[in-house]
Amino acid sequence: MDDDPATEILEATYRALCRHGYADLTIKDIAAEADRSTASVHYYFDDKQTLFVEFLEYLYDRYTAQLAAIDGDTARDRLAALLETVLADDETGTGLEFRTAMLEVTAQAPYDDAIRARLAAFDDVLFDRIRAIIEDGIDRGEFDATVDPTVATEFLVTAVSGAYTRQVAMDRSPEQLRATMTRYVETRLLAE
Amino acid sequence: MDDDPATEILEATYRALCRHGYADLTIKDIAAEADRSTASVHYYFDDKQTLFVEFLEYLYDRYTAQLAAIDGDTARDRLAALLETVLADDETGTGLEFRTAMLEVTAQAPYDDAIRARLAAFDDVLFDRIRAIIEDGIDRGEFDATVDPTVATEFLVTAVSGAYTRQVAMDRSPEQLRATMTRYVETRLLAE
Structure with missing residues (x-):
């Protein structure tokens, strides 16, 4: 290596x-x-706590690179690719075992400022990436001009977070959740 | 007492x-x-596990009664009242401390079948209640006939779950998340 x-x-x-x-x-x-x-x-x-905070920073760098690499000719394609990336259910780093462990980490966040700050950074970078795509889609006339980019973004980021929880804790299908969110984009964001 | x-x-x-x-x-x-x-x-x-499973059933009965009591003249009013009930941030049983503890419980669900089954029941009853309201709204011509009730419901249930996580783990404002979801209903579900 x-x-x-x-x-x-x-x-x-x-x-x-x-x-x-x-x-x-x-x-x-x-x-x-x-x-x-x-x-x-x-x-x-030094200890598990130090290692784990470094580990979250390592994951954050990987996540940021993944989000930056998302490409597509249209805003619609880019948003679909983003949802596929963040909700994928495969062995490339986003499988069920990983999300199960991350839900445990998330539940520790209220008791651990270092973890909370790192998780908030993941949330922020996803928010910024989605909002940039939606704003671009509106500018190009691809998305409905009545869409408020911040509201739509907040809704999608919140739903992504909920999709992880419902997959891990309630056995809901991430594929179905991804299909639902993609359909939201198709029917609720795209211009007529 | x-x-x-x-x-x-x-x-x-x-x-x-x-x-x-x-x-x-x-x-x-x-x-x-x-x-x-x-x-x-x-x-x-007998033990903490037995007590806790009974506790989740007690909470479930309370939750079901709360959802059943939601009322309003229009589907829009009922949906807004439902979102206010499930995302309220007050002392009546849905405060931050309670959600913080429930996120820990949720993170245990993958390791505990009894907890997972009970959490799935909360998810199901919320799903059924929201879908019934949306279907009724469509039937009365209040909501856009092109809305797919199951897709819209899945989206809202998933966002409610994410709103809890983002409130507890990332200090996001539940009020803002509720406003975002209400705005989704207002702008994306209502008929023109």
Whole structure:
């Protein structure tokens, strides 16, 4: 691997989180997943809390890059691609195990300022990306001019958050939720 | 109090949950809140898990009654009243402390079939109530006939779930989220 050791440990944290969930996750689990000694993980990260905050920053960089890479000829295509990216249900980093662990992390946010600040950053970058697409769609006459970009964006960001919760906690199909949101875009945002 | 002891204990569980959160909640905390001995709580409920499942059923009955009591002359009024009820931010049982604890419970659902089944029942009853209102609005010509009741309902239920998460974990204003959803109803569901 070309990655530096700290990045390898963060990548191993991802796999360990999916395997063990957040509450039970230990530095030992992460070390095992990274094929390293616990001491060598501690060399890079003092404790689980420090490692985990770094891990959220690593995820944030990845998420920001994913959102920036979304492309399409029209605003409608870009919004559909974005919804597919954030609601995909596959092994590229957004599977059920990962979302299950992230819901545990989210439930810890009210008790942990560092986690809350990082989760709010994910929320902000998604908000900004969606609003930019909607504003562009309105400017180009592709989306209905009566759409308020901030309101539509807030609604979509909130629904994405709810889609994760309903998938993880209530076994709702993320594919169906994605179809519902795409249909909202098709029928409620597009100009007639 | 006129309530039977088991109901008194469930009411005390509500207050103890708001005070201590879910992860740290003990039978001892609940007993203290109910002004009873731990032994007398154990007389009615074997353990925390049994008590908690009963507690979710007690909450479910309350929630169902609240949703059934929603009234209004028009479908639009009823939908606005419903959103106000489920997204209210006050002391009547839907405050921030309660939602914070319930997010912890939700994060446990993937690991606990009994909790997952009860949370899915809350989701179902909200879904059914919203869909009935939207169908009625379409039938009366109040809502746009091109609205698909199931899609619009799924979207609203998912957004309500996301509104709780974003309020609790990211400090987003529930009032603003409620205003956004009400505006969706006003601009996207109502017939022209």
